[in-house]
Every structure is written in C-alpha cells, then in structure tokens.
Amino acid sequence: MIEPRTPQRERLVWGVAALVHAVADTLAARYASCTVRGELSGFTKAGSGHCYLSLKDADGGNALLRCAMFRRTAAMLDFVPTDGQLVEVRGRVAVYEPRGDLQFVVEAMRPAGAGALFEQFLRLKARLEAEGLFDADLKRPLPPFPRTVGVVTSLGAAALHDVLTALRRRAPHVAVVLYPSLVQGADAPASLVAAIESAGQRAEVDALIVCRGGGSLEDLWSFNDERVVRAIAGCAIPVVCGVGHETDITLSDLAADVRAPTPTAAAELVAPTRDACLDDLAGFALAMSNRVHQVLDTQAQRLDRATLRLMRPADGVRRHAQRLTLLAQRLGASTRQVVRTQSQRHDALSARLVRAATVSHAAQPARLDALAARLQRAVGVAHDSRQARLAALGARLEGLDPKRVLSRGYAWLEDAGGQAVTSAASLSAGQAVRAVLADGEVSAEVTQVVMTSP
Numbered sequence: 001m002i003e004p005r006t007p008q009r010e011r012l013v014w015g016v017a018a019l020v021h022a023v024a025d026t027l028a029a030r031y032a033s034c035t036v037r038g039e040l041s042g043f044t045k046a047g048s049g050h051c052y053l054s055l056k057d058a059d060g061g062n063a064l065l066r067c068a069m070f071r072r073t074a075a076m077l078d079f080v081p082t083d084g085q086l087v088e089v090r091g092r093v094a095v096y097e098p099r100g101d102l103q104f105v106v107e108a109m110r111p112a113g114a115g116a117l118f119e120q121f122l123r124l125k126a127r128l129e130a131e132g133l134f135d136a137d138l139k140r141p142l143p144p145f146p147r148t149v150g151v152v153t154s155l156g157a158a159a160l161h162d163v164l165t166a167l168r169r170r171a172p173h174v175a176v177v178l179y180p181s182l183v184q185g186a187d188a189p190a191s192l193v194a195a196i197e198s199a200g201q202r203a204e205v206d207a208l209i210v211c212r213g214g215g216s217l218e219d220l221w222s223f224n225d226e227r228v229v230r231a232i233a234g235c236a237i238p239v240v241c242g243v244g245h246e247t248d249i250t251l252s253d254l255a256a257d258v259r260a261p262t263p264t265a266a267a268e269l270v271a272p273t274r275d276a277c278l279d280d281l282a283g284f285a286l287a288m289s290n291r292v293h294q295v296l297d298t299q300a301q302r303l304d305r306a307t308l309r310l311m312r313p314a315d316g317v318r319r320h321a322q323r324l325t326l327l328a329q330r331l332g333a334s335t336r337q338v339v340r341t342q343s344q345r346h347d348a349l350s351a352r353l354v355r356a357a358t359v360s361h362a363a364q365p366a367r368l369d370a371l372a373a374r375l376q377r378a379v380g381v382a383h384d385s386r387q388a389r390l391a392a393l394g395a396r397l398e399g400l401d402p403k404r405v406l407s408r409g410y411a412w413l414e415d416a417g418g419q420a421v422t423s424a425a426s427l428s429a430g431q432a433v434r435a436v437l438a439d440g441e442v443s444a445e446v447t448q449v450v451m452t453s454p
Helices: 016-030 071-075 116-130 158-170 188-202 226-233 251-255 263-270 274-311 313-360 365-399 402-407
Strands: 034-045 051-056 064-069 085-096 101-114 148-153 175-180 207-212 239-243 412-415 432-437 440-445
Touching: 016 085, 034 064, 051 101, 064 085, 071 101, 116 226, 116 251, 148 158, 148 188, 148 263, 158 175, 158 207, 158 263, 175 188, 188 207, 188 226, 207 263, 226 251, 239 251, 239 263, 313 365
Parallel strands: 064 101, 148 175, 148 207, 207 239
Antiparallel strands: 034 051, 034 085, 051 064, 085 101, 412 432, 432 440
C-alpha cells in the first residue's frame, strides 16, 4: 500500500531589503533604549554637524561598535569628546540599511573617565616631560633655505603625496629624500626608529619631516611609542612632526623641534615659497639700486657745484681781493699800534733810566754808564726785531696782491661801464669789453657768446 506523499513546506526566501528591515525591526524592539560604556575611537565631526565614532571595551577587547550621533544631539554636548576618553552613551541599536551595517544611534553622551589607552598616554607624557624631553630650550630652529628635505613615512601613505605636492608647488628646487617606514601596527615603532636614525647617520638632508595621515588614537599610537619619541628628540637633524589632523596630538609632536598640524603644513613650514624668496631678492636688489643711484646723485651734485666754482674765477679773485684789503688794513693798524706801544714803553724806560741816572749819577757813575750801554743795546735789538716782523708782514701782504693772481694767467673782465663781467649770459655779440692783465689792459669786442650747460 503506497501512502500519499505529504506536500513539503515551501522554503521562505527573503529579499535583501526585507531581511535587513526585519533585522532592524527586531533590534529596535529588543534594544530600543540601552546604555553602553566604552572608549572613544576615531571621533570625527562632519560638515553637516553629525558626529561619527566607534566604541571599544576599555580592557582592550577586540569588539568594536560603530556609532552615529546626529547634529541635534551633538549640539547638546557639554564637553569635547576626544579619542581614548571613556564615555557612557545612551541610545538605540539600529541597522544602517544602505550598507547593512550595525550601528548605535547615540541620543546622549557623558564622560565616564579616561580610557586605558589615554591613561597610558598621559602617564608616558608626564614621565618624559619630567625628564625634560619636551623642553622648549631643546628646540632647534629650522634652516631658512633648505636644499634637501627628508621625509619619514609610508610609501603608500596619502601623507607622502600631500608633502610632495606641497613641496613641488612651493619650492620645486628643494630635493626630497624618502626614508620609508611603517606608520601603523606592531612593527611600526621599530621601523620609524630605524628610518629616523638612518636619516641622522647619513646626514644628507637639512630638515626631516616625520608624518602620516589622520586616524584614531590606536592608529596613531606608534607615534606615542617611547622609542620613537626618544629617536626624534635625539635626531641630529631638525625634525618637523606632522601626524594626523589639527586636533591630533602625539608625543612625537611634543618631542619634535616643530609641530605641524598636518603633513601639508609640515611641508609648508620646512620650505619657504620660491615666489616669496624671489620677491625678497627683488626687494633687496631694488633697495641696493636706489642706494647706488642716491650716492651717484649726491656725487653728481657735488661735481656740479665744483664745476660752477671753477667756471667763475672772477668771484674767487674778488673774494681774495676783499680779503687782501681787509688784511692790509688790519696789518697797517696793528703795525701802528705796535710802534706806538713800543714807543711808549721806550719813552717810559728812558724816563726811568734818566731819573735813575740823575739820582745816582754822583754816587754810581760806573753803573750809569753800564745801564746806558744796556739801554742802547735793548733799543737796537727791539728796533731790529720790529723791522724784521714788519718786513715779514709786508711780504705776506705782497703775496696776497691781486696782481699776483693776474700774473698766473687770469684776467679781470669789465664791461664799458667798468662793472665786472661774471657771467657769459650778461654779454652779447658786438659788445665792447676791457680785459685787465698783469702787465696791461686790452680792449676787445665780443664776437660770439657760447653758453655751457651747468
């Protein structure tokens, strides 16, 4: 006997959207409101105002929960979330249907203390800071015009592209030497130390850039490794550290000579723009040219004034003649005054001698004769001295005679009215003039007047 076959139950086949939607409804019903404690990682704020982050267990477990916090909730925060911070978030579990990802929609967040990784960061920072590893006195200035710049980063990192692009745009003349290294993972610290030490030993660059792109605290942890920090502090080359974004701060940033907010900014700090350097050189060249022209103009004016003085010798002759006249007057007056003074002194001395002779003539005839002889000699000496001085003054007066100037080839030129001619502009063709020379006078007529430029 054959029993009739029972029809098999038809298998349920889900559509993708239907299954995702069903899972989302189940999670919404089961976890509509819950609170989660975890350590922040990869916190970012989009331009729309929404925030995206990840939560992980503070004990270092591998579990990771991606979270989204919408703009309205983010605006109500009373603190600034940072990677490594331990927080408590309240919200609901949901599914992001376009990608089918599990996410936690945050409706409230409050700090719950520092995360384990962040606490480790703070402890290491305090210890190295106590050693003086971050002292400002240890910071070295960057070379103002480097010829070669070294870069320590990964070959496949976006930071390398950013640095090369910035250097090519700003200073294409600067050579770049790459020291490849891992920038993330367990082997990254040793690789970074080897690259930094290699750059210091080879000493082929003027400045060294240590950089990588942004990431979570875990992604950047290699740059908080004590070995890397000490390698940067002990490097013989000035180091610029550009790790992560502007808000990311690592211990390597604190140990470096200069901290840059981004890899691109590190390239901009190391090398000045070529256009700015060329502008500075052009400014220096212009200043030097202006100074040279100023000196030349000053000397040209001095030369013009000297030329004008040489072109008008009559003025010099007239000034010397006036000075000679004044000196002759002073000489005559002083000579008469000297003669008068000496005559008065001579008369007074003679009177004294006469009185003395009269008084003592009877008693001292021999002494009177001696005094008379001394008087005669003194008068003779004084007379000879005055005659010699008078002759010297006369010789000096004769040396200043205007006729001496005319004897050297100069001439005194007068017009018909007897006025001195001092400028060619005062003469005209056909005008009669008189030239006084050292040995006579010459009457002449102007045939042509040629003016020379001053």
